Amino acid sequence: MNYNPNVIKFNKLLISFTMKTLTDIDIEILSQILSNFGIEVCHIDLHAEIPGSYWGAPEAGIIKNQLFVRPDTPVHSALHESCHYVCMDETRRNNLHTDTGGDYDEENAVCYLQIVLANHIPGLTQMMLCEDMDEWGYTFRLGSAKRWFLEDSNDAFDWLKHANILTTQKQPTWSLRY
Numbered sequence: 179m180n181y182n183p184n185v186i187k188f189n190k191l192l193i194s195f196t197m198k199t200l201t202d203i204d205i206e207i208l209s210q211i212l213s214n215f216g217i218e219v220c221h222i223d224l225h226a227e228i229p230g231s232y233w234g235a236p237e238a239g240i241i242k243n244q245l246f247v248r249p250d251t252p253v254h255s256a257l258h259e260s261c262h263y264v265c266m267d268e269t270r271r272n273n274l275h276t277d278t279g280g281d282y283d284e285e286n287a288v289c290y291l292q293i294v295l296a297n298h299i300p301g302l303t304q305m306m307l308c309e310d311m312d313e314w315g316y317t318f319r320l321g322s323a324k325r326w327f328l329e330d331s332n333d334a335f336d337w338l339k340h341a342n343i344l345t346t347q348k349q350p351t352w353s354l355r356y
Contacts (some may be wrong), residue, residue, distance in 0.1 A: 179181050197310035198253040199236075203299050205247075208256065211298050212245060214352040215264050219256075224247045230276045255291035264291060264343060265355050276330045283337050289316065290334035293327050294348060304311060 200208070209219040229246045230239030233255075233329035240259040247256050260341055262278035263271060265287050270279060280288070289311070294308035308323035318326035338344040341355045 181320045196304065197313050198302060199249065199250045200247055200251050200253060200256065203253055207299060208253075211295065212260050214350075215260065215354060217260050217263055218244050220244050223247055224249050232276050232278070232322065232326050239276065240278065242271070243274075245253055250298040252310060252314065253299070254292065254298075254307055254314060257295055257307070258288060261288040261291040261295070263354075265338075265341065267355055271354070283333065286331065287337040287341070287343070289323070290327065290331050291338060291343060292351075293323070294344065298350075 191340065195289065203271055205219070205221070226235075226240040226248065228235045228237065228248060228251070230241040230244075231246065232239070233236050236248055236250040236255075238251050238253065238255040238259040238264060243263065245256060245260055245263075262284075263274065265284050266274070266278065266280060293304050293307055293311075296302045297306045304327065305324055308327060311323040316323055318330070320326050320330050335344065335348065339346060342351055342353050343355060345351055
């Protein structure tokens with residue numbers, strides 16, 4: 179069987195989707211972006227298990243500051259796990275292995291930040307990432323990631339601004355949460 183990045187085996191089910199995987203972007207640019215936060219992207223072979231993956235392959239895994247990905251890892255997954263690392267406090271970062279934890283407000287901040295970071299990846303936009311988040315199954319009060327981001331995410335932005343992760347112009351500071 180030839181490799182098709184749009185068909186994956188997820189928990190023994192074959193799922194076909196159109197969401198962006200790491201084969202659709204320049205992984206070196208993603209690595210450079212995440213290195214601004216002290217995150218090291220670790221590439222795993224296509225059919226290997228992913229260390230630190232909460233959901234299992236092909237979803238990204240995280241252990242401390244190492245993000246584990248395969249070519250078929252969805253971009254939203256790599257960004258989501260990375261944004262958890264950025265948004266958690268230092269104690270949790272130092273002990274991070276697989277389960278990122280966090281509360282409701284932090285989870286919203288993670289989702290908001292991953293959407294903001296999408297615009298820093300050539301070939302990806304915030305709205306494309308929102309579509310991928312919806313396809314994967316993220317749920318938001320307004321029914322879609324796009325509507326949440328555009329209409330109902332002020333609390334998440336305020337959280338990120340207060341934590342010095344985003345500027346008032348909604349741009350990354352490239353800092354970790356205090």
